[in-house]
Amino acid sequence: MFTKAFRVKSNTAIKGSDRRKLRADVTAAFPTIGTEQVSELVPGKEELNIMKLYAHRGDAVTVYVSGGNPILFELEKNLYPTVYTLWSYPDLLPTFTTWPPVLEKLAGGADLMLPGLVVPPAGLPQVQKGDLCAITLVGNRAPIAVGVAIMSTPEMLTAGLKGRGFSVLHTYLDHLWKSGDKSSPPSIAPLAMDPPDLGEEMGSAQVDPILQEDLRHLDLKGEEGENREIPQLCEEKSLSEDSEDTSVEALNQDTTGSKTLQEQMDALLQRCFLHALKSQVKKADLPLLTSTFLGGHMFSCCPEGQQLDIKKSSYKKLSKFLQHMQQEQIIQVKELSKGVESIVAVDWKHPRITSFVIPELSPTSQTIQEGSREQPYHPPDIKSLYCVPANMTLLFQESGHKKGSFLEGSEVRTVIINYAKKNDLVDADNKNLVKLDPILCDCILEKNEQHTVLKLPWDSLLTRCLEKLQPAYQVTFPGQEPIVKKGKICPIDITLAQRASNKKVTVVRNLEAYGLDPSSVAAILQQRCQASTSISPAPGTKDSLQVQIQGNQVHQLSRLLLDEYQIPRKHIQGLEKAPKPGKKK
Numbered sequence: 001m002f003t004k005a006f007r008v009k010s011n012t013a014i015k016g017s018d019r020r021k022l023r024a025d026v027t028a029a030f031p032t033i034g035t036e037q038v039s040e041l042v043p044g045k046e047e048l049n050i051m052k053l054y055a056h057r058g059d060a061v062t063v064y065v066s067g068g069n070p071i072l073f074e075l076e077k078n079l080y081p082t083v084y085t086l087w088s089y090p091d092l093l094p095t096f097t098t099w100p101p102v103l104e105k106l107a108g109g110a111d112l113m114l115p116g117l118v119v120p121p122a123g124l125p126q127v128q129k130g131d132l133c134a135i136t137l138v139g140n141r142a143p144i145a146v147g148v149a150i151m152s153t154p155e156m157l158t159a160g161l162k163g164r165g166f167s168v169l170h171t172y173l174d175h176l177w178k179s180g181d182k183s184s185p186p187s188i189a190p191l192a193m194d195p196p197d198l199g200e201e202m203g204s205a206q207v208d209p210i211l212q213e214d215l216r217h218l219d220l221k222g223e224e225g226e227n228r229e230i231p232q233l234c235e236e237k238s239l240s241e242d243s244e245d246t247s248v249e250a251l252n253q254d255t256t257g258s259k260t261l262q263e264q265m266d267a268l269l270q271r272c273f274l275h276a277l278k279s280q281v282k283k284a285d286l287p288l289l290t291s292t293f294l295g296g297h298m299f300s301c302c303p304e305g306q307q308l309d310i311k312k313s314s315y316k317k318l319s320k321f322l323q324h325m326q327q328e329q330i331i332q333v334k335e336l337s338k339g340v341e342s343i344v345a346v347d348w349k350h351p352r353i354t355s356f357v358i359p360e361l362s363p364t365s366q367t368i369q370e371g372s373r374e375q376p377y378h379p380p381d382i383k384s385l386y387c388v389p390a391n392m393t394l395l396f397q398e399s400g401h402k403k404g405s406f407l408e409g410s411e412v413r414t415v416i417i418n419y420a421k422k423n424d425l426v427d428a429d430n431k432n433l434v435k436l437d438p439i440l441c442d443c444i445l446e447k448n449e450q451h452t453v454l455k456l457p458w459d460s461l462l463t464r465c466l467e468k469l470q471p472a473y474q475v476t477f478p479g480q481e482p483i484v485k486k487g488k489i490c491p492i493d494i495t496l497a498q499r500a501s502n503k504k505v506t507v508v509r510n511l512e513a514y515g516l517d518p519s520s521v522a523a524i525l526q527q528r529c530q531a532s533t534s535i536s537p538a539p540g541t542k543d544s545l546q547v548q549i550q551g552n553q554v555h556q557l558s559r560l561l562l563d564e565y566q567i568p569r570k571h572i573q574g575l576e577k578a579p580k581p582g583k584k585k
Contacts, residue, residue, distance in 0.1 A: 002177075004056035005175050010050075049064070068294065083143055100137045114163055135166065140187055268303075282523075322341070330347055378478045379567050384471070387407075387471070420434050434458060436455065494557055494573065495507050505550055
């Protein structure tokens with residue numbers, strides 16, 4: 001479902017009543033989840049957004065986003081967890097296991113076939129047709145896909161584990177996963193009751209003998225280094241064999257091991273927190289949304305090879321951790337808007353910050369960061385489009401377009417010309433005129449013109465048609481897939497405002513729509529204008545920031561946006577407010 005880029009319709013903060021309803025829906029959809037787990041999954045005060053989108057096939061999907069990650073998605077009134085949620089709650093759904101090379105096929109949009117299942121000694125989980133299931137890889141209990149069973153477990157066994165087994169809805173590596181922090185699956189050891197030795201699994205699995213022969217053949221290829229995917233399969237096998245040898249030891253250390261992991265995560269959390277405050281967050285960045293601080297700063301400070309997971313720490317939630325840091329008087333957190341917390345102050349002279357030593361980057365990380373700094377900004381390619389409304393569907397359906405289809409202006413012209421020629425509407429006496437049939441009349445004429453206008457010139461016909469279509473636009477950033485949205489793209493808005501003591505300030509909004517980071521723009525302007533800058537949430541928006549610079553700095557903004565960033569003038573409004581030569585700024 002999410003193998004291709006989707007189109008976001010809206011992204012808004014959740015209301016309190018909707019939050020309570022979501023908790024009830026989660027409890028009803030997943031009976032095995034406890035009350036505490038529901039409260040963790042759908043937090044009471046932390047930022048939680050509802051994102052409504054259209055998948056590439058036109059399916060309307062509602063996605064719930066918490067901490068920057070999609071945690072649940074709703075399709076046709078059915079609630080499904082994402083892989084991010086299943087990594088925290090791996091036992092939420094019945095789990096079926098497959099081989100590592102299958103992941104590439106699932107991520108490409110394929111369904112899971114029954115011959116690809118690995119049957120454990122305890123047998124397959126008991127599910128009914130239509131049940132929601134999780135899919136894991138051999139050697140790791142962290143789910144990599146979410147799917148619906150096409151048949152019950154008895155039917156699978158009766159079919160001899162042949163045919164299509166699961167309709168896959170969402171996978172690790174798809175575009176829904178990419179909308180989050182893009183973290184990799186954690187390593188979760190198989191349960192002790194399910195010995196992960198591949199030799200035993202192969203012996204007990206009721207799989208197709210041809211598949212077994214193929215796997216033996218692939219295993220031999222992996223030893224000779226002739227196949228790229230098979231070394232991963234062989235590695236999983238060796239890891240599983242090692243884990244079997246240490247399974248007893250792992251059980252003996254279960255009670256102390258979890259505590260040690262929790263302490264390690266607490267230490268990592270505090271390290272990333274101090275690192276972010278000392279090296280990345282500046283006074284001009286405040287107030288800073290706590291979710292932005294986590295996703296944009298703390299995650300990037302995580303050491304290479306480690307993964308920051310707050311739910312595995314003793315704090316469980318970001319809000320609790322930040323409250324603890326506030327008690328230590330390192331930061332000050334306030335709820336600037338209902339249900340949304342921000343860091344409003346930082347004590348950079350606090351002993352814990354001053355004594356923290358920023359770790360040296362590994363050569364690989366340093367090269368990557370230097371390369372990313374040197375990479376110049378490239379403006380997005382913005383293209384005007386037209387969307388087919390319901391009342392014009394009949395005019396466009398002959399050309400293979402349906403309601404909601406997006407077309408360029410040239411494509412619209414081609415559709416209209418082909419329609420007129422195919423239906424013999426070109427006037428025989430004057431080729432510049434087109435006769436209007438009932439469909440064209442309904443689509444482009446006003447009510448008072450229905451019986452008076454019988455013909456139109458080509459240019460008037462095309463102009464009227466474009467005016468009746470819904471406006472839309474496509475934004476393509478270098479190296480990324482195009483993003484298509486309805487409406488007209490909001491221009492970068494530059495305004496002047498009056499502050500205390502009759503001082504002027506310059507305010508810039510809508511930078512994010514053009515791939516510009518408000519923090520970076522503010523830092524550049526602060527240096528060039530030698531004036532103070534600040535960043536704050538833009539009024540009337542949920543997830544947009546505005547940059548404020550002291551004085552009338554429209555001239556400097558003009559040079560930065562037009563000359564350096566190469567953004568077309570038509571996408572910037574307010575440039576005329578630059579100070580006139582000879583006058584005080």
